[in-house]
Amino acid sequence: MPDIRLPEGVGFHADDNAGRVARALASTVADVLASRLEQASRASLVVSGGSTPLPFFKALSDADLDWSRVDVVLADERWVPEGDPASNTTLVRNNLLVGRAAKARYLALKQPGEIPDQGLEAVRQALSVLVLPVDVVILGMGNDGHTASLFPDAPELPEAMDEFNTGLVAAMTPESQPQPRVTLTRAVLAQARFTALHLKGEDKLDTLRRACSALDDVFAMPVRAFLKPGLEVFWSP
Numbered sequence: 759m760p761d762i763r764l765p766e767g768v769g770f771h772a773d774d775n776a777g778r779v780a781r782a783l784a785s786t787v788a789d790v791l792a793s794r795l796e797q798a799s800r801a802s803l804v805v806s807g808g809s810t811p812l813p814f815f816k817a818l819s820d821a822d823l824d825w826s827r828v829d830v831v832l833a834d835e836r837w838v839p840e841g842d843p844a845s846n847t848t849l850v851r852n853n854l855l856v857g858r859a860a861k862a863r864y865l866a867l868k869q870p871g872e873i874p875d876q877g878l879e880a881v882r883q884a885l886s887v888l889v890l891p892v893d894v895v896i897l898g899m900g901n902d903g904h905t906a907s908l909f910p911d912a913p914e915l916p917e918a919m920d921e922f923n924t925g926l927v928a929a930m931t932p933e934s935q936p937q938p939r940v941t942l943t944r945a946v947l948a949q950a951r952f953t954a955l956h957l958k959g960e961d962k963l964d965t966l967r968r969a970c971s972a973l974d975d976v977f978a979m980p981v982r983a984f985l986k987p988g989l990e991v992f993w994s995p
């Protein structure tokens with residue numbers, strides 16, 4: 759077990775094998791969604807993009823669930839057309855919304871418009887069917903401490919991180935990133951019934967240690983806002 763001191767109430771699941779971690783996370787998520795579907799007409803699943811979730815998507819797509827009652831949304835998206843290598847939507851369509859999970863309803867964060875601000879109203883429209891609080895959120899993390907597209911160097915960060923901001927989505931233009939982005943806001947992500955942080959690599963573990971060392975400064979490392987009781991961290995080297 760790696761040496762890390764997480765805040766009280768945060769779970770830690772570590773395994774040397776990334777595939778096993780992905781399958782454990784997929785099995786946990788499938789159980790949460792199945793139990794939600796026993797109580798509600800629909801369940802919602804927020805996933806992250808990037809490279810880490812690929813094996814998780816593949817494992818979860820095979821879960822025996824009534825996927826026709828599941829809404830899938832990205833935590834964040836790059837403002838690029840579908841088919842672009844940077845498109846998280848393309849990643850999700852090709853790896854999660856396949857097999858059994860092909861029946862899920864996908865609510866796209868990328869809508870027509872040259873820049874996010876031009877498409878934001880259409881994004882809000884697409885998300886209007888989403889029941890809040892969302893059921894499951896799977897977050898990733900960058901080594902700058904960003905999660906979703908809550909980047910430390912985005913001028914829009916204070917608004918997107920405002921716990922009282924009831925907006926679902928925000929346009930983000932981090933200086934460090936080649937494309938503008940849209941992200942679900944902290945308020946929406948933080949209210950999920952179940953939240954996991956999925957990480958791969960020793961570098962990510964070091965970043966997490968740094969995040970745990972000064973939990974209050976959420977603007978320096980936005981992932982800190984989610985390091986609270988109930989969070990489950992899934993990590994492999």
Ligand SMILES: O=C1O[C@H](COP(=O)(O)O)[C@@H](O)[C@H](O)[C@H]1O
Nearest residue numbers: 806807808809810898899900906
């Ligand atoms: O830019 C992004 O990065 C993070 C982490 O990505 P990874 O490639 O290191 O797994 C991801 O969580 C976020 O959704 C994505 O847009």
